[in-house]
Amino acid sequence: MTNYTEKLRNSGLRPTKQRLQICEVLFDTEKTFHFTINELEQKIKDKTNNKISLATVYNTVHAFEKKGYLKQIPINSDQTYFDTNVTDHHHFYDLNEEKLIDLENSDVGPISIKRKINGKKIKSVEVLVKLED
Amino acid sequence: MTNYTEKLRNSGLRPTKQRLQICEVLFDTEKTFHFTINELEQKIKDKTNNKISLATVYNTVHAFEKKGYLKQIPINSDQTYFDTNVTDHHHFYDLNEEKLIDLENSDVGPISIKRKINGKKIKSVEVLVKLED
DNA sequence: ACACTTATTTAGAATCATTATAAACTACGA
């Protein structure tokens, strides 16, 4: 039941009814989660009686991603996956069930990148562990 | 100048003119490389006078992937990226130039995955290091 | 070489996630 009005304003985003509703679906949860745009659209339908245009869902997700409230997960899928966990973290990807699972940082030993590229700095280091039966 | 006829036959793939040409473009190289379907199509045009249908390029890449001669790289892009380096290895991804760079195994320290999922086994462990200016 | 079967190629259509458009609506400061 967080109030997102000020948070949005402080980010330079107007707190519209649609954005507030999407915030509730995305961030008023015990745990972080992974989703596609279509899954998010469904969650919005389930949680609210209000219809939000698909274009607005895309717009909002992209706006939130730009502000750092969401991030994309690099995975080969027909649809783009997003993550409400924006901390640096790793994933299991279950190939049979096509499901993503968060790894805690303590689940993966420290990773040392020994090579450097001139003029570039490391923004993130992410591990994807593929699982099969 | 490898002859791919037997290799294809041994994989249960008929050595057609199109597949042999695509093999030459993909595998007759000093170094392995990354490509999208469109980039591959262009390379084929450049290297041969023969026109290969786009559908055949897709079919062939998927057939080769299934046989383990190519693999997909998990990256967020409009187009799917493939890799002729099918060994387990890691990548730099230059966010500014949108370019993939292979990391040698010696460039990354050993990675220990401490968590296990019941009934699942690890198929691969891949690191994606994002770079920015 | 010939006939037969099955795999492959191909042009074009279909699919579908995503993005663009442009008009209506809304938040918000003056």
Place this chain on the structure above:
DNA sequence: TCGTAGTTTATAATGATTCTAAATAAGTGT
């Protein structure tokens, strides 16, 4: 309350990928 810039929305456009079904080629047995 006005004016403006930001936002929403239905709808169209885009473009990568997949599907279709007819033509062609490869493999097999004779």
